[in-house]
Each structure stands twice: as structure tokens, then as C-alpha cells.
Amino acid sequence: MIPETVDKIENLISEVTALQSEYVVRLCFKCKAPCCTRVHYLFSEKDILFLRLSGRKQRWRREAMTKxxxxxxxxxxxxxxxxxxxxxxxxxxxxxxxxxIKRGDPSVMDVLEAKFTEIGHLRSQLWSEYLDEA
Ligand code: SF4
Ligand code: SF4
Known part of the structure; x- marks a missing residue:
């Protein structure tokens, strides 16, 4: 069911964010070439679908991405x-x-990878559930 799948994805995103946060705070804020300055439009169709099905607004248009x-x-x-x-x-x-991350806790990367894989499966499941209901 879509609401359950959305909930699971949201919970896992909270978990992967929390697992990385102390390392991001420590490293990314002083990064000389942050990845976010080297990318442009990153939303995929599954990202857009997740936003829509989780009640979040899409507040931009691809053609507005000029900076x-x-x-x-x-x-x-x-x-x-x-x-x-x-x-x-x-x-x-x-x-x-x-x-x-590995310096801080060698086990965290494996935990993160497992959770990323699970989120990936759930995003595919969400796509199927959406198509089944359409
Ligand atoms: S490249 Fe991105 S992820 Fe890596 S340290 Fe810089 S801001 Fe952080
Ligand atoms: S949405 Fe943009 S600014 Fe935010 S984390 Fe992703 S690349 Fe960085």
C-alpha cells in the first residue's frame, strides 16, 4: 500500500540522515569544493513520484534551473x-x-549501504504500487 511504503521510505531517510549527520557537520561545512556547487538538477522520476505521494510540493521547474x-x-x-x-x-x-565515517565508526558504512539498498527497493515498489492504482 502506498501510504505504508511512503512511511517506510521516510523513516529510512531519517535514519540515513541521522547516521551521517555528525560526519557531514564535521567535514562538509569546511569542504573546499562542495558537491552541491558542482551539480544542477538531480530529481529523477522516482524522486518526483515520492514527493507527490508523500504530500510534498514540487516547487520548481526544470527550465528555471539557471544558477x-x-x-x-x-x-x-x-x-x-x-x-x-x-x-x-x-x-x-x-x-x-x-x-x-570509517574513522569514526567502521560499521556505519555497511549499515548505510544496507539502508540505501532498502530505500532503492522501496522506491521501485512505490512506483509499481502507483502504476497498479492508476
Ligand atoms: S564533496 Fe560533498 S560530501 Fe564530500 S566533503 Fe565535500 S560537501 Fe561533503
Ligand atoms: S538538493 Fe541540492 S543543495 Fe540540497 S543536498 Fe541535494 S545537491 Fe545539495
Whole structure:
């Protein structure tokens, strides 16, 4: 059922965000070449579907993406709440961040990978459930 799948994805996103947060705070805020300044429009069809089915608004249009770097990057980081971000923003962990995480707790990367895989499966399941109901 769509609401249950949405709930599961939301919970897992909270978990992967929490697992990374102390390392992101430590490393990303002093990064010399932040990944968010090197990307543009990252939303996939599954991201858009998740936004819609979880009651979140799509507040932009692809053709409005004209500034350098991600449209949602503000002076103190990402302007979107964590569950409104494209999935790739959670999943992308650069090698420096990975090293930092492994230094802090070697088991965390495996836990993160397992949760990313689970989110990926649930996003595919959500897509099927949406098509079945359409
Ligand atoms: S994930 Fe890596 S590249 Fe992106 S801001 Fe953090 S340290 Fe920089
Ligand atoms: S949506 Fe947020 S986290 Fe993702 S690239 Fe843009 S600023 Fe960075």
C-alpha cells in the first residue's frame, strides 16, 4: 500500500540522515569544493513520484534551473528538508566523507549501504504500487 511504503521510505531517510549527520557537520561545512556547487538538477522520476505521494510540493521547474550549482544550496547548506531532497543527495558519499565515517565508526558504512539498498527497493515498489492504482 502506498501510504505504508511512503512511511517506510521516510523513516529510512531519517535514519540515513541521522547516521551521517555528525560526519557531514564535521567535514562538509569546511569542504573546499562542495558537491552541491558542482551539480544542477538531480530529481529523477522516482524522486518526483515520492514527493507527490508523500504530500510534498514540487516547487520548481526544470527550465528555471539557471544558477550555477544546485538551485537549493543556500548560505548554510541545503534549503530543502531532508525528505524533499533527491535520493542521490543522501546516497552520494564522497571518498573523504567515507573515510571520515570509517574513522569514526567502521560499521556505519555497511549499515548505510544496507539502508540505501532498502530505500532503492522501496522506491521501485512505490512506483509499481502507483502504476497498479492508476
Ligand atoms: S560530501 Fe564530500 S564533496 Fe560533498 S560537501 Fe561533503 S566533503 Fe565535500
Ligand atoms: S538538493 Fe540540497 S543536498 Fe541535494 S545537491 Fe541540492 S543543495 Fe545539495
Amino acid at each position: 550555477k550549482g544546485c538551485w537549493f544550496l543556500g548560505s548554510s547548506g541545503c534549503n530543502l528538508d531532508s525528505k524533499s531532497r533527491p535520493f542521490i543527495c543522501h546516497r552520494y558519499i564522497c571518498s573523504d566523507l567515507e573515510e571520515e
